[in-house]
Amino acid sequence: MDIIIKALPAFGFGVYQTLKITLLAVGLGCIFGLIGGLGRLSRHKVIRFLATCYVDFIRGTPLLVQIFIVYFGFPQLLKELDMLLRSQFGIVLFQTNPHIDAFVAAVISCSINSGAYVAEIFRAGIQSIEKGQMEAALSLGMTPRQAMRYIILPQAFRRIVPPLGNEFIAMLKDTSLLVVIGYVELTRTGQLIIADTFRPFEIWMFVALLYLIMTLSISRLVDFTERRLGVRGHHQS
Amino acid sequence: MAIIKVRNLKKRFGKLEVLRGINLDVAEGEQLVVIGPSGSGKSTLLRCLNMLEEPSEGTIEFEGIDLTDKNTDLPKVRESIGMVFQSFNLFPHKNVTENITLALLKVKGMKQEEAKNVAYTLLEKVGLSDKVNAYPSQLSGGQQQRVAIARALAMQPKVMLFDEPTSALDPEMVGEVLSVMRDLAREGMTMVVVTHEMKFAQEVGDRVIFMDEGLIVEEGTPEQIFKDPRNPRTRSFLTRVMQ
Numbered sequence: 462m463d464i465i466i467k468a469l470p471a472f473g474f475g476v477y478q479t480l481k482i483t484l485l486a487v488g489l490g491c492i493f494g495l496i497g498g499l500g501r502l503s504r505h506k507v508i509r510f511l512a513t514c515y516v517d518f519i520r521g522t523p524l525l526v527q528i529f530i531v532y533f534g535f536p537q538l539l540k541e542l543d544m545l546l547r548s549q550f551g552i553v554l555f556q557t558n559p560h561i562d563a564f565v566a567a568v569i570s571c572s573i574n575s576g577a578y579v580a581e582i583f584r585a586g587i588q589s590i591e592k593g594q595m596e597a598a599l600s601l602g603m604t605p606r607q608a609m610r611y612i613i614l615p616q617a618f619r620r621i622v623p624p625l626g627n628e629f630i631a632m633l634k635d636t637s638l639l640v641v642i643g644y645v646e647l648t649r650t651g652q653l654i655i656a657d658t659f660r661p662f663e664i665w666m667f668v669a670l671l672y673l674i675m676t677l678s679i680s681r682l683v684d685f686t687e688r689r690l691g692v693r694g695h696h697q698s
Numbered sequence: 699m700a701i702i703k704v705r706n707l708k709k710r711f712g713k714l715e716v717l718r719g720i721n722l723d724v725a726e727g728e729q730l731v732v733i734g735p736s737g738s739g740k741s742t743l744l745r746c747l748n749m750l751e752e753p754s755e756g757t758i759e760f761e762g763i764d765l766t767d768k769n770t771d772l773p774k775v776r777e778s779i780g781m782v783f784q785s786f787n788l789f790p791h792k793n794v795t796e797n798i799t800l801a802l803l804k805v806k807g808m809k810q811e812e813a814k815n816v817a818y819t820l821l822e823k824v825g826l827s828d829k830v831n832a833y834p835s836q837l838s839g840g841q842q843q844r845v846a847i848a849r850a851l852a853m854q855p856k857v858m859l860f861d862e863p864t865s866a867l868d869p870e871m872v873g874e875v876l877s878v879m880r881d882l883a884r885e886g887m888t889m890v891v892v893t894h895e896m897k898f899a900q901e902v903g904d905r906v907i908f909m910d911e912g913l914i915v916e917e918g919t920p921e922q923i924f925k926d927p928r929n930p931r932t933r934s935f936l937t938r939v940m941q
Contacts, residue, residue: 596750597787597846601801601853602777611804616793 465667468654474615475650476671482646483633487579488572490632491625494579499609501584512580518564519577525638527574532566532642563644567636575632586617619690625682630676637672647671701726701888702747707756707938709742716742718755719914721750724857730887731903731920733896734937738909739891741769747890748779749906754770761856780850786842786863788849795820795830798849806853813852820848839872842856844878858882860891896939900924907931 500512519527541561546552563571582687590613598608637648645653651668655661716739723732732740745751746758749765749772758765760775781861789797798812804915808816822826824844834842843863850858860879864872876898883889883902893899899906900920907917908929912918914927924940927933 532763578742591785591787593785593787597781597783598788598801600748600776600781601751602773602805603801604773607804611800614787616789628762644867657714675842 464654464658464660465663468664471650471654472647472671472695475645475647475668476675478644478646478650479633479635479636479648480675482567482571482636482644483629485568486551486575486632486636487625487629489568490573490575490579491629493576494583494590496586497576497580498583501580501582501585503679516577516580518549518691519574520581522688524570524574525641528566528570528638528642531570532561532563535566536561537647563639563642566642567644568640571636571639572576574635575628578628579625582621582628583617585624586621587613590616622687622690623683626686627678630679699726700724701761703759704743704747705756705757705759707743707746707758708754709739709903710754711912712814716912717746717753720912720914722914724888726888727886728886729883729891729902731899731906732890732892732909733899733906733935734890734909734915735892739912740909741861743793743894743909744859744890747859748776748780748781748856755914768836773805774856777853778856780853780858782843782846782850782858782860782863784865786834786839786846786866788842789919790834793831793833794837794845796835796843798852801849802852805899816852817848817881820851821845823849823851823881825874826927838871839867840874843867843871843875847875847878847882857888860893862892862894864895880892894939896924896936908935910935 475533494591497512497515500508501516503512515560517585518544530586543554546554565659589610594612594616595608598612599605618651636646639646640652647668651664655664658664702722702724704720704722707720708715709719717772718739720739720743722743732743742751746753749758753766756766760779761836763770763775763879765772765775771922789800792800795814795817799808800811802813802816803810804807817877818830821830825849826841826844826848829837829841829845833905834845837845846874847858847863863879864875865894867875874894876895878893879898882900891903900918903920905917906920906923907914908927908931909915911933916923916927922930926934927936
C-alpha cells in the first residue's frame with residue numbers, strides 16, 4: 462500500500478499522458494475518419510479506392526506494427542530522402558540523423574489508426590440515415606454537399622456517439638502498446654515503478670484498476686451524451 | 699404551353715426495365731394524375747421528373763432545359779420543382795419551422811426573419827399555425843405531410859410532384875392532406891400526382907394517365923377514363939380498385 466501511495470504522483474502523470482494521447486488520437490482520428498468515411502461513399506472511383514486502401518490497411522495490420530513503422534521506419538525513410546536530395550540537388554534537409562520524437566510518433570500512429578476505425582463508424586452512420594432524407598434535401602434544391610452538411614451529418618452524428626465512445630475506450634487501452642517506443646504513459650509508468658520496487662502484482666493490479674476507472678467513466682459519459690442528444694429532436698411520443 | 703416534356707424515357711434497374719419508353723407533356727397550370735397498379739413504374743416516372751432517378755435513355759425537359767444534359771445545374775432546376783413523398787421525409791432533427799426555412803436560408807439565401815414569415819404564412823395555409831415549434835415526431839402522419847407540402851411550397855415551385863402522398867396515412871388523416879392539395883389545384887398550381895385515391899383523381903385531375911408495365915396505356919379526362927375506359931387493362935385495374 463505504501464508503495465502505491467508513494468508512486469501516486471507518477472501514476473497521476475501516467476494517467477494524464479494516456480488520456481492526452483487518447484484524446485489527440487481520437488480527435489485527429491475523427492478528422493481523418495470523416496475524410497475517410499466520406500471518401501468511402503464518394504461517387505469517384507479513385508477516391509473510393511484510396512479510402513478503402515487506407516481503411517483496409519490500417520484495420521488489417523496490428524497497431525504495434527504501425528507504431529514500429531512510424532517510429533523506426535519513417536526516420537530511415539527521411540534519412541534516405543535527405544541523402545538523395547544532398548547528392549542530387551545539394552539540399553540539406555537534416556543536419557543530424559533524422560529522429561522522430563516518441564510523442565510525435567505516438568500521436569501519428571495512434572491517430573492514423575483511429576482514423577480508419579472512425580471512418581467505418583462514420584460510413585455506417587451516414588448509411589444508416591434513410592435515403593428519403595437525402596432525396597428530400599435534393600428536391601428542395603440543395604446540392605449534395607449541402608444535403609450532407611445540413612441534413613445527413615447532423616443526424617448521423619447522433620447515431621455515431623455510442624460507437625465513437627467504444628473507439629475511444631479501445632484506443633485508450635491500445636495506447637499501452639506505446640511502451641515499445643518508450644513513451645511514458647500509464648503502462649510504461651507501471652514498468653518503471655516495478656523496476657524500482659519489485660512488486661509486479663500490486664503495481665499491475667493498480668494499473669489495471671486505473672484503466673478500468675477511465676474506461677468506465679468514458680462509457681458513463683457516452684451514455685449521458687447519448688441521452689442528451691436523444692432528447693433534442695427525437696421525441697419518442 | 700408544356701412546362702415538362704418527356705421523350706422516349708426509359709429506366710432500367712439492372713435487368714429490370716421499369717420504364718419502357720414514356721412520352722408525356724405536362725401543361726402549365728394542369729393537374730395531371732397518374733394511376734396504375736404497383737410496379738407499373740408511376741413512381742419511377744415521377745422521380746425522373748426531378749432527376750432523383752437518372753433516366754437510362756430519353757430526355758426530360760423542364761421549361762426548355764434538358765435535365766438529362768450533364769451540364770444542367772440540377773439543384774437550380776429542382777428549386778422550381780417541389781416534391782412531396784409518400785413517407786413525408788421531414789428532417790427529424792429540425793422543428794417544423796426549421797424544416798421549412800432551411801432551404802430558404804441555405805439555397806435561396808433569404809434572411810432569417812423573412813424565411814420565418816414565409817414559414818408562418820404557409821403553416822397557416824395548411825392549418826398548422828399551432829405547431830411551429832413542434833418536432834416531426836410529435837406530429838401525426840397527416841400533420842407531417844401537410845408540413846412537407848408547406849416545405850415544398852416555400853421554395854415557390856412552378857410544379858409540384860406528389861408521390862402517393864396519402865398512402866402511408868391512417869384513413870382518417872387522408873382527408874386533411876387531400877384538402878390541402880385540392881386548394882393548391884384550385885389556385886392553379888401545376889401538379890403531377892401519383893395516387894391510389896381514385897375519388898381525388900376524378901375530382902381534381904384535369905387529365906389522368908393510366909400506366910402499366912412501364913408504359914402509358916391510356917390517357918384522357920377523368921370523366922372518360924373512369925366512366926368509359928377503352929383499354930382492357932385500364933378496365934380491369936379500375937374494377938379491382940373501385941369496388
